[in-house]
Amino acid sequence: xxxxxxxxxxxxxxxxxxxxxxxxxxxxxxxxxxxxxxxxxxxxxxxxxxxxxxxxxxxxxxxxxxxxxxxxxxxxxxxxxxxxxxxxxxxxxxxxxxxxxxxxxxxxxxxxxxxxxxxxxxxxxxxxxxxxxxxxxxxxxxxxxxxxxxxxxxxxxxxxxxxxxxxxxxxxxxxxxxxxxxxxxxxxxxxxxxxxxxxxxxxxxxxxxxxxxxxxxxxxxxxxxxxxxxxxxxxxxxxxxxxxxxxxxxxxxxxxxxxxxxxxxxxxxxxxxxxxxxxxxxxxxxxxxxxxxxxxxxxxxxxxxxxxxxxxxxxxxxxxxxxxxxxxxxxxxxxxxxxxxxxxxxxxxxxxxxxxxxxxxxxxxxxxxxxxxxxxxxxxxxxxxxxxxxxxxxxxxxxxxxxxxxxxxxxxxxxxxxxxxxxxxxxxxxxxxxxxxxxxxxxxxxxxxxxxxxxxxxxxxxxxxxxxxxxxxxxxxxxxxxxxxxxxxxxxxxxxxxxxxxxxxxxxxxxxxxxxxxxxxxxxxxxxxxxxxxxxxxxxxxxxxxxxxxxxxxxxxxxxxxxxxxxxxxxxxxxxxxxxxxxxxxxxxxxxxxxxxxxxxxxxxxxxxxxxxxxxxxxxxxxxxxxxxxxxxxxxxxx
Amino acid sequence: xxxxxxxxxxxxxxxxxxxxxxxxxxxxxxxxxxxxxxxxxxxxxxxxxxxxxxxxxxxxxxxxxxxxxxxxxxxxxxxxxxxxxxxxxxxxxxxxxxxxxxxxxxxxxxxxxxxxxxxxxxxxxxxxxxxxxxxxxxxxxxxxxxxxxxxxxxxxxxxxxxxxxxxxxxxxxxxxxxxxxxxxxxxxxxxxxxxxxxxxxxxxxxxxxxxxxxxxxxxxxxxxxxxxxxxxxxxxxxxxxxxxxxxxxxxxxxxxxxxxxxxxxxxxxxxxxxxxxxxxxxxxxxxxxxxxxxxxxxxxxxxxxxxxxxxx
Numbered sequence: 001x002x003x004x005x006x007x008x009x010x011x012x013x014x015x016x017x018x019x020x021x022x023x024x025x026x027x028x029x030x031x032x033x034x035x036x037x038x039x040x041x042x043x044x045x046x047x048x049x050x051x052x053x054x055x056x057x058x059x060x061x062x063x064x065x066x067x068x069x070x071x072x073x074x075x076x077x078x079x080x081x082x083x084x085x086x087x088x089x090x091x092x093x094x095x096x097x098x099x100x101x102x103x104x105x106x107x108x109x110x111x112x113x114x115x116x117x118x119x120x121x122x123x124x125x126x127x128x129x130x131x132x133x134x135x136x137x138x139x140x141x142x143x144x145x146x147x148x149x150x151x152x153x154x155x156x157x158x159x160x161x162x163x164x165x166x167x168x169x170x171x172x173x174x175x176x177x178x179x180x181x182x183x184x185x186x187x188x189x190x191x192x193x194x195x196x197x198x199x200x201x202x203x204x205x206x207x208x209x210x211x212x213x214x215x216x217x218x219x220x221x222x223x224x225x226x227x228x229x230x231x232x233x234x235x236x237x238x239x240x241x242x243x244x245x246x247x248x249x250x251x252x253x254x255x256x257x258x259x260x261x262x263x264x265x266x267x268x269x270x271x272x273x274x275x276x277x278x279x280x281x282x283x284x285x286x287x288x289x290x291x292x293x294x295x296x297x298x299x300x301x302x303x304x305x306x307x308x309x310x311x312x313x314x315x316x317x318x319x320x321x322x323x324x325x326x327x328x329x330x331x332x333x334x335x336x337x338x339x340x341x342x343x344x345x346x347x348x349x350x351x352x353x354x355x356x357x358x359x360x361x362x363x364x365x366x367x368x369x370x371x372x373x374x375x376x377x378x379x380x381x382x383x384x385x386x387x388x389x390x391x392x393x394x395x396x397x398x399x400x401x402x403x404x405x406x407x408x409x410x411x412x413x414x415x416x417x418x419x420x421x422x423x424x425x426x427x428x429x430x431x432x433x434x435x436x437x438x439x440x441x442x443x444x445x446x447x448x449x450x451x452x453x454x455x456x457x458x459x460x461x462x463x464x465x466x467x468x469x470x471x472x473x474x475x476x477x478x479x480x481x482x483x484x485x486x487x488x489x490x491x492x493x494x495x496x497x498x499x500x501x502x503x504x505x506x507x508x509x510x511x512x513x514x515x516x517x518x519x520x521x522x523x524x525x526x527x528x529x530x531x532x533x534x535x536x537x538x539x540x541x542x543x544x545x546x547x548x549x550x551x552x553x554x555x556x557x558x559x560x561x562x563x564x565x566x567x568x569x570x571x572x573x574x575x576x577x578x579x580x581x582x583x584x585x586x587x588x589x590x591x592x593x594x595x596x597x598x599x600x601x602x603x604x605x606x607x608x609x610x611x612x613x614x615x616x617x618x619x620x621x622x623x624x625x626x627x628x629x630x631x632x633x634x635x636x637x638x639x
Numbered sequence: 640x641x642x643x644x645x646x647x648x649x650x651x652x653x654x655x656x657x658x659x660x661x662x663x664x665x666x667x668x669x670x671x672x673x674x675x676x677x678x679x680x681x682x683x684x685x686x687x688x689x690x691x692x693x694x695x696x697x698x699x700x701x702x703x704x705x706x707x708x709x710x711x712x713x714x715x716x717x718x719x720x721x722x723x724x725x726x727x728x729x730x731x732x733x734x735x736x737x738x739x740x741x742x743x744x745x746x747x748x749x750x751x752x753x754x755x756x757x758x759x760x761x762x763x764x765x766x767x768x769x770x771x772x773x774x775x776x777x778x779x780x781x782x783x784x785x786x787x788x789x790x791x792x793x794x795x796x797x798x799x800x801x802x803x804x805x806x807x808x809x810x811x812x813x814x815x816x817x818x819x820x821x822x823x824x825x826x827x828x829x830x831x832x833x834x835x836x837x838x839x840x841x842x843x844x845x846x847x848x849x850x851x852x853x854x855x856x857x858x859x860x861x862x863x864x865x866x867x868x869x870x871x872x873x874x875x876x877x878x879x880x881x882x883x884x885x886x887x888x889x890x891x892x893x894x895x896x897x898x899x900x901x902x903x904x905x906x907x908x909x910x911x912x913x914x915x916x917x918x919x920x921x922x923x924x925x926x927x928x929x930x931x932x933x934x935x936x937x938x939x940x941x942x943x944x945x946x947x948x949x950x951x
Binding site: 057058061062063131132133134135136137138139140141152 | 675677722742743744768826827831844846849850851852853854855856859860871872874875877878
């Protein structure tokens, strides 16, 4: 566009003077030509009339009408003449030729007269005919000259001319002038375009070069030509492109270096995170084993007959074990969230189901604290992971109950945003959260006003888990709270319609503890303490247990004819064996697809993935009896 | 002889009187109408002739018309007026000194006389430019011996010569075809009349008939009618007349000087004027050739001169 603009301007600059000069030349040509033509035409006419007058002199002198008529006819040969009339001094027509188109003037002047008749497009020339003077310088004349009369007029010649041919000639002249002008302008235009191209060409090349450089093509160079008027500019552009190219290369090198450094630092950080995760996993594994065993022993202990004091102690022990389990559960959740090991199964389900489950779980807790639990549900279907959503709501509700001393805890669901979202809110009339704490409460182990880390005030992990789980699900989490007036947590969940993917059995399935009686379960666990706790628990449910500390012994049992309904195996076994392999080997030995599950204190994602691929449910230590029982119930139904 | 001696003495006395400082009064004053060539030539010829006759150069004063007007104190013995204008001027001035008019047609001289109410006399005489009709007729006869009819156009100024010419014609057995031209009688019909069947057109000076304006058409008409013209001036000869009989300025000067000397010698001027004694003949060879004629000027000149007793 710029180049086109320059081209137009150059053309204009060149064409304007050329056109003006051509215009002036043509105008001058026409003025001179036409004026000259008219003048020459008149001159010719006058000259012709004088000649005719001179020729007519003798005819008039001698009164020779035939002679005059001959002259008139001969005169008509002259082009453009319309008529010729020769009259005597008294105005009598002596001879005429052609068509006389005018009225004879009454008075004939003794002078030459030219009259233009614009209407008829004619010219009338009146030429007096006088006697030719022969200057004799004769002495006989001297005396007579004084009294001699003025030169006598013998008559007149009247010539009538048509302007038509003259006008045609002028038109031809005009046409010629215009053609010359046009040719001049065309020639000028061609020359201007030709010359302009010599300027525009280099400008266009420079423009394209700048455009390429502008687009980042710093390798572009101007082609140097010997006669190029913009040679210096192109050389400067080349130098500029070179410096830009080297600058860019230098910058890229630095960026690559910085990126490498960043990558190294990131890897270091990831290494550290992995180390932390490994530590957490190891610690929880080591802690789970005894906790698990402890839980099982306390449960078993509670089932025995004791005196009242012992029962109270056992209840306190169970309480402490429960708290330890909660802590380990929370740490495990955090560890799994860190490891990205929390599976998300988005599906459509009725929010009503989750609310029902929460009602069951929370009613008693709230009532124990003297609080009113109100649950307002709606008939909406939401798209979320029912397990994770249940965990979020359970966390929030538990918190609400924990931090509310009197009043009400409200769990509600409302359809908002024109039916696109459900607002699930947990209200309480509790102590509230000051604005300065409202961001921090979502951090790990952060607790408001619990510097002493009083156990009854929770662990400080719940809201962190809630927030991270909500992020994982893609739900927004909002907090609105005022100290002393209560809090409100809101989760926005997208609405959906009922679909086939809904697994209604999932978290909502009621357990039936009685189903397990008579079930044959093979337990493979190398840790004797843990194995004894698990065996005791299972036996309390009426399950017949075949225990083995290793795969070899378990295989031996099968080879001896044991056909268990269920295999519970620790993942980590002595030697190179593991739980997955053990289950497969036992299934092979029994020649039966025996339902099985794994127990492990290890939260390694690879292990989870491997278990999933093997179609085995992995339970983390310490295993909660309720969970274990539920799982066993499900597995037993497949038998 | 005594008179001549007396004149000489008188002249010598006058010269002596004027010798040291005062200039003597001229005896002859030449007044030219203007300074044109013919007048100058005539005056020079006159002066030379007078000097040759013994008159001093100082005795002759040459003036033109305007100069003469400014110096009227002169009282010469004779005025020589060259041309019609000078003649008219001197005629009107009436100085009492004899005046010889020269280099003018007879018609002009007579017009002046009648205008001034004078008559030709020895005190106011003229030497005419015109050639005597007899001389003209003689030349015609010489040039065209077989001539039968001669055409003549008479104008107001020339019609008084009619009877003389008729007599001459009659004497020579030549038929005269005449026509009158006047203001009421147009030229061409008259010309046509005289050219019809004639052998020669004899031009007799008359400004009404022959002038700068008419001569071309007259010559053209005569040429077309195959009638040669004999004219009265060399200019007409050059313009297309076949034959011209005329007197030259030199010849006029010589004759005027002779007449002036006669006056100085106490003789009177001719009362009715005089024709030139000498003459010149010219033939337009082109016209002659065109008309298929052959004229020998020498022959004609010699013949005419012999007939008049002039040296040739």
